[in-house]
Amino acid sequence: MKDPAERGLRESATFDRATIAAIQHAARTGVYDIRGWGAKRAVPHFDDLLVLGASMSRYPLEGYRERCDTDVVLGDRHATRPLHLDIPVTIAGMSFGALSAQAKEALGRGASEVGTSTTTGDGGMTDEERGESKTLVYQLLPSRYGMDPDHLRAADAIEIVLGQGAKPGGGGMLLGQKISDRVAEMRTLPPGIDQRSACRHPDWTGPDDLTIKIGELREITDWEKPIYVKVGATRTYYDVKLAVAAGADVVVVDGMQGGTAATQEVFIEHVGIPILAAIPQAAQALRELGVHRKVQLIVSGGIRTGADVAKAMALGADAVAIGTAALIALGDNDPKYAEEYEALGSGAGYYDDFQDGRDPAGITTQDPELAARLDPVEAGHRLANYLRVLTMEAQTLARACGKAHVRHLEPEDLVALTVESAAMARVPLAGTSWIPGAGR
Amino acid sequence: MGALSRAEAQERAPQPVTIDLAEVGVRALNAELHAPTATSYEVLHPHGAHSIAAGVHDEIDVGVRGHAGYFCAGMNQRGRVVVDGSAGNGVAENMMSGSVRVRGDASQAAGATGRGGLLVVEGRASMRCGISMKGIDIVVGGDIGAMGAFMAQAGRLVVCGDAGDALGDSIYEARLYVRGRTGTLGADCVEKPVRDEHLAELRELLTAAGLDHDPAEFRRFGSARGLYHFTGDHGSY
Numbered sequence: 202m203k204d205p206a207e208r209g210l211r212e213s214a215t216f217d218r219a220t221i222a223a224i225q226h227a228a229r230t231g232v233y234d235i236r237g238w239g240a241k242r243a244v245p246h247f248d249d250l251l252v253l254g255a256s257m258s259r260y261p262l263e264g265y266r267e268r269c270d271t272d273v274v275l276g277d278r279h280a281t282r283p284l285h286l287d288i289p290v291t292i293a294g295m296s297f298g299a300l301s302a303q304a305k306e307a308l309g310r311g312a313s314e315v316g317t318s319t320t321t322g323d324g325g326m327t328d329e330e331r332g333e334s335k336t337l338v339y340q341l342l343p344s345r346y347g348m349d350p351d352h353l354r355a356a357d358a359i360e361i362v363l364g365q366g367a368k369p370g371g372g373g374m375l376l377g378q379k380i381s382d383r384v385a386e387m388r389t390l391p392p393g394i395d396q397r398s399a400c401r402h403p404d405w406t407g408p409d410d411l412t413i414k415i416g417e418l419r420e421i422t423d424w425e426k427p428i429y430v431k432v433g434a435t436r437t438y439y440d441v442k443l444a445v446a447a448g449a450d451v452v453v454v455d456g457m458q459g460g461t462a463a464t465q466e467v468f469i470e471h472v473g474i475p476i477l478a479a480i481p482q483a484a485q486a487l488r489e490l491g492v493h494r495k496v497q498l499i500v501s502g503g504i505r506t507g508a509d510v511a512k513a514m515a516l517g518a519d520a521v522a523i524g525t526a527a528l529i530a531l532g533d534n535d536p537k538y539a540e541e542y543e544a545l546g547s548g549a550g551y552y553d554d555f556q557d558g559r560d561p562a563g564i565t566t567q568d569p570e571l572a573a574r575l576d577p578v579e580a581g582h583r584l585a586n587y588l589r590v591l592t593m594e595a596q597t598l599a600r601a602c603g604k605a606h607v608r609h610l611e612p613e614d615l616v617a618l619t620v621e622s623a624a625m626a627r628v629p630l631a632g633t634s635w636i637p638g639a640g641r
Numbered sequence: 642m643g644a645l646s647r648a649e650a651q652e653r654a655p656q657p658v659t660i661d662l663a664e665v666g667v668r669a670l671n672a673e674l675h676a677p678t679a680t681s682y683e684v685l686h687p688h689g690a691h692s693i694a695a696g697v698h699d700e701i702d703v704g705v706r707g708h709a710g711y712f713c714a715g716m717n718q719r720g721r722v723v724v725d726g727s728a729g730n731g732v733a734e735n736m737m738s739g740s741v742r743v744r745g746d747a748s749q750a751a752g753a754t755g756r757g758g759l760l761v762v763e764g765r766a767s768m769r770c771g772i773s774m775k776g777i778d779i780v781v782g783g784d785i786g787a788m789g790a791f792m793a794q795a796g797r798l799v800v801c802g803d804a805g806d807a808l809g810d811s812i813y814e815a816r817l818y819v820r821g822r823t824g825t826l827g828a829d830c831v832e833k834p835v836r837d838e839h840l841a842e843l844r845e846l847l848t849a850a851g852l853d854h855d856p857a858e859f860r861r862f863g864s865a866r867g868l869y870h871f872t873g874d875h876g877s878y
């Protein structure tokens with residue numbers, strides 16, 4: 202058939218083909234769509250910012266030669282053993298259950314190779330990931346699946362998860378296909394059921410309780426471990442202030458584009474704010490409390506390139522976290538599985554059915570045969586390569602701005618391409634001194 | 642394994658080491674309990690301090706002589722903790738093993754997410770008792786508040802008094818026993834027949850808790866397992 206556009210047919214902007222397919226699916230099945238990945242719609246993002254390299258008024262550093270450091274210390278506010286990472290790009294929490302044991306191991310290997318941290322997820326700590334991760338952050342989530350004080354003590358830091366950018370206000374889901382015997386046992390659930398994890402913590406409510414909860418975790422781990430608080434980006438200014446008041450050493454803010462293993466499509470696309478809008482709010486909250494750079498800020502949600510890393514840091518982050526991009530580096534959506542993706546009704550580059558457990562790349566699955574396709578050593582190397590590229594790209598931009606450390610990038614180094622991104626990121630529209638909304 | 646009675650505990654450790662929270666802080670207390678130099682401790686003047694005996698991981702006895710604040714005996718492993726008073730929010734949360742006995746009342750989220758061991762509350766327990774429990778046994782001498790055993794996954798909750806509204810909402814495989822009245826039952830929680838094996842486990846739990854109610858006086862509640870698979874039918878997934 203000839204291309205419909207060539208035949209003069211016009212697709213509706215309101216009812217585009219994906220929308221039509223979604224209505225047809227709902228009408229056919231009576232169930233809503235649950236999927237993985239993050240928001241697919243376009244929202245203001247780092248691409249809408251540009252970096253002002255040095256020229257007459259600024260002095261650049263020589264690319265590849267002059268020193269431009271990338272290390273970051275996380276959690277030195279209260280913990281006696283803060284983390285020292287070589288690069289400011291960390292691996293975000295992704296659960297065993299959502300991911301195969303091989304994928305978890307590969308994440309640990311890749312992160313360790315370049316001196317950064319990886320994170321457990323909603324399903325507890327596996328021996329594979331602890332064994333292969335030099336620096337491992339252990340999540341304390343509302344579900345508390347597999348929560349174990351021995352693991353708290355074995356971790357290098359603790360992350361209290363209040364929410365995720367993909368679904369602020371929502372709990373996790375793991376569909377029956379992925380509840381293997383091992384996953385079921387770790388979570389104390391019957392195998393094969395469709396499981397939803399809680400959206401609220403069971404034993405505390407509100408910021409005053411959180412202060413006491415953080416105190417308990419510090420007591421249990423003898424005040425050694427940094428304690429992070431992770432929130433999905435919504436009312437970020439207030440959330441960050443409350444997290445700091447509750448005693449967090451590190452605040453993690455995950456924007457609406459952030460990936461997920463399984464969430465309702467309506468949640469992924471319609472709840473939360475873009476990371477671009479959240480970082481300035483978080484940085485403002487930290488500055489007003491006098492703790493910017495003392496309580497570190499990690500941001501995530503759609504980080505893909507070293508440019509994204511540099512821009513996030515210029516806006517005030519101390520480090521970033523990656524989920525989706527790390528999975529792609531491991532081998533997710535690899536064109537070599539194109540036919541298999543198509544057989545599943547998707548395509549290489551489109552595959553987002555992480556909830557389904559049939560991932561041809563062996564990453565978002567608990568099927569032993571599929572999971573065995575992923576070689577943790579090779580996949581770990583690919584991730585390490587990718588992390589190196591992100592770091593070198595960020596350094597390239599930092600040097601161009603004359604910075605001897607990527608953390609020295611500042612909002613002053615950025616301008617915006619659109620009015621929206623100028624307002625959200627609070628940097629001037631390129632070629633003007635106009636920051637919409639500033640001064641209010 | 643039951644909590645020791647006071648007489649038994651004293652016999653086992655005739656001279657407990659005394660730590661007075663009027664003199665040292667909770668940090669000093671827990672540092673000692675995490676690397677114990679004795680097998681038995683007595684904590685004086687707790688005055689509602691938080692996180693007392695949180696993170697104990699040895700087989701030691703800890704007697705708290707007064708009221709404890711939040712998260713007393715949190716994540717306990719192997720320890721035997723007795724609170725001679727009431728306990729605040731989240732007593733014995735995420736307990737792995739050992740035992741915790743509260744002689745007074747317990748506030749919200751008693752035994753939350755506990756994975757093992759025995760929690761006995763001699764008085765009453767507030768809302769969310771046994772929330773998200775994952776294998777712990779909880780015996781409450783009196784009533785429990787609303788939302789007891791919310792999303793409870795495994796383990797047993799015995800309530801010798803009444804249970805508040807929304808009992809067992811979204812419950813998985815935990816077993817609930819209530820001697821008194823129940824309010825509304827939460828989503829997917831139903832009354833189930835009491836068979837011999839249930840009478841036997843009740844007897845065992847009551848004995849371990851040191852209570853002498855007749856197991857035949859209890860009703861049993863558990864999951865209808867109607868929410869185990871997401872479908873459009875019940876509109877709640």
Ligand SMILES: Cc1cc2nc3c(=O)[nH]c(=O)nc-3n(C[C@H](O)[C@H](O)[C@H](O)COP(=O)(O)O)c2cc1C
Nearest residue numbers: 293294295296322323459460461462502503524525
């Ligand atoms: C497969 C998958 C599983 C995830 N599991 C968890 C989890 O268990 N806990 C959590 O806090 N976040 C989880 N997340 C979210 C990530 O931690 C992170 O916030 C997000 O992926 C960052 O956005 P990005 O994917 O655009 O990099 C998951 C994300 C993915 C893609």
